[in-house]
Amino acid sequence: MDIPQEKLSLGDVQIEEKTFSADSSLETSSVSSVEQEGTHNSPIVIILVGMAGSGKTTLTQRLTAHLLARKSAPYTVNLDPACREPPFPVNIDIRDTVDYKKVMKQYNLGPNGAIVTSLNLFATKFDQVLDILKQRSKTHKYILIDTPGQIEVFMWSASGNIITECLAALFPTVMIFVTDLVTNAKPITFISNMSYACSILYKTKLPLVITLNKCDQIDPTYAKEWIQDNEAFEAALASQPDYSSTLASSLALVLDDFYRHIQHTVVSAYDGYGMEDFFAAVDKAVTNYETEYKPMYEALVQERKTKSTKVKKKVTAARESGEPSCFSVRGSSDGGGAGLSLRLDDGDEDDSSSSDDEPNAAEANEEGTFNQLYQSMAKQRTAKSKEADTSN
Numbered sequence: 574m575d576i577p578q579e580k581l582s583l584g585d586v587q588i589e590e591k592t593f594s595a596d597s598s599l600e601t602s603s604v605s606s607v608e609q610e611g612t613h614n615s616p617i618v619i620i621l622v623g624m625a626g627s628g629k630t631t632l633t634q635r636l637t638a639h640l641l642a643r644k645s646a647p648y649t650v651n652l653d654p655a656c657r658e659p660p661f662p663v664n665i666d667i668r669d670t671v672d673y674k675k676v677m678k679q680y681n682l683g684p685n686g687a688i689v690t691s692l693n694l695f696a697t698k699f700d701q702v703l704d705i706l707k708q709r710s711k712t713h714k715y716i717l718i719d720t721p722g723q724i725e726v727f728m729w730s731a732s733g734n735i736i737t738e739c740l741a742a743l744f745p746t747v748m749i750f751v752t753d754l755v756t757n758a759k760p761i762t763f764i765s766n767m768s769y770a771c772s773i774l775y776k777t778k779l780p781l782v783i784t785l786n787k788c789d790q791i792d793p794t795y796a797k798e799w800i801q802d803n804e805a806f807e808a809a810l811a812s813q814p815d816y817s818s819t820l821a822s823s824l825a826l827v828l829d830d831f832y833r834h835i836q837h838t839v840v841s842a843y844d845g846y847g848m849e850d851f852f853a854a855v856d857k858a859v860t861n862y863e864t865e866y867k868p869m870y871e872a873l874v875q876e877r878k879t880k881s882t883k884v885k886k887k888v889t890a891a892r893e894s895g896e897p898s899c900f901s902v903r904g905s906s907d908g909g910g911a912g913l914s915l916r917l918d919d920g921d922e923d924d925s926s927s928s929d930d931e932p933n934a935a936e937a938n939e940e941g942t943f944n945q946l947y948q949s950m951a952k953q954r955t956a957k958s959k960e961a962d963t964s965n
């Protein structure tokens with residue numbers, strides 16, 4: 574069920590921030606009370622994603638402990654609205670802003686719908702989070718972002734996309750794909766997880782580090798071999814034949830190139846094994862971000878700005894010429910983010926007249942002229958109403 578956008582609003586809620594130091598004592602402060610700090614130092618944003626139970630939260634805890642022990646307290650953000658108390662000190666916690674259980678009741682949703690909706694609601698206030706992060710950039714080398722248990726909630730939702738892009742537009746950002754060595758031990762599961770990792774790379778276009786977790790439970794040599802040597806993977810596959818072995822074998826060949834460009838690292842969130850290697854991989858990924866991803870992002874932002882300006886001009890021209898306007902402008906880049914704007918809250922003045930079924934002006938720009946889109950939309954409407962008449 575789609576929730577009308579005008580109903581997805583947190584009003585004028587202020588994001589709450591807690592501060593903690595190396596001794597992990599917590600204090601609460603509100604955004605307004607945080608003093609603006611001087612220059613912008615670009616901390617590294619580490620976004621942890623992975624299947625439910627892969628160990629994202631435990632790894633966030635381990636990374637926090639590791640950094641605290643080195644007197645370099647990370648800045649931590651919990652984006653999982655449905656988690657129990659996170660096992661690490663959290664600076665910004667989605668649960669302080671959105672009550673996931675109330676969201677379930679208010680919007681009459683099940684648990685998964687409520688998690689997505691809570692993240693959408695939080696995303697409408699993410700500009701405040703970015704402001705806080707900018708203010709904190711001088712004092713923290715790392716910003717750790719723990720994401721909801723179910724990977725798709727973050728990776729394949731509009732809000733997850735917006736949050737990632739906004740962060741990547743401001744700071745060097747690295748995606749950490751946490752995966753569980755125990756469940757990966759079957760070749761078919763392993764290759765499915767690696768395909769997922771590949772899809773994350775293509776979706777976010779951000780540097781990715783595959784983090785093979787839980788090495789305290791199982792010898793990780795098999796995974797390293799399968800990544801480095803296709804023949805070793807083929808041999809493992811042959812020893813456990815399955816109806817999807819042929820597919821897995823073809824996938825492994827395709828992924829060979831992906832493996833060559835992607836770093837992987839072995840850790841145990843449980844006992845802290847592999848932390849130095851993990852941070853070395855992150856640092857290398859940051860170099861990639863600077864040389865490859867940042868220029869690409871900047872070009873993308875510029876392209877969106879140009880598109881957005883063109884669309885705005887077309888809408889204004891259409892209004893001035895007296896043509897009926899029923900489009901809203903999406904993709905405004907005000908605010909210095911990645912050229913993104915959320916349409917969940919405080920939308921443009923025309924938002925109330927738009928719906929998901931209706932193409933909007935940004936799409937009009939991609940398809941052709943404003944008028945062309947207007948006409949195709951009118952046609953769609955007529956077809957729809959005819960369809961409705963016949964079914965009645």
Ligand SMILES: Nc1nc2c(ncn2[C@@H]2O[C@H](COP(=O)(O)OP(=O)(O)O)[C@@H](O)[C@H]2O)c(=O)[nH]1
Nearest residue numbers: 625626627628629630631722787790841842843
């Ligand atoms: N043995 C072992 N267990 C782990 C490790 N990391 C996480 N776990 C366990 O795996 C389960 C899921 O971890 P959690 O961090 O909640 O996963 P998330 O859903 O990805 O956040 C918990 O029971 C953790 O204690 C690890 O490195 N070793």
Ligand SMILES: [Mg+2]
Nearest residue numbers: 629630721722
């Ligand atoms: Mg978790």
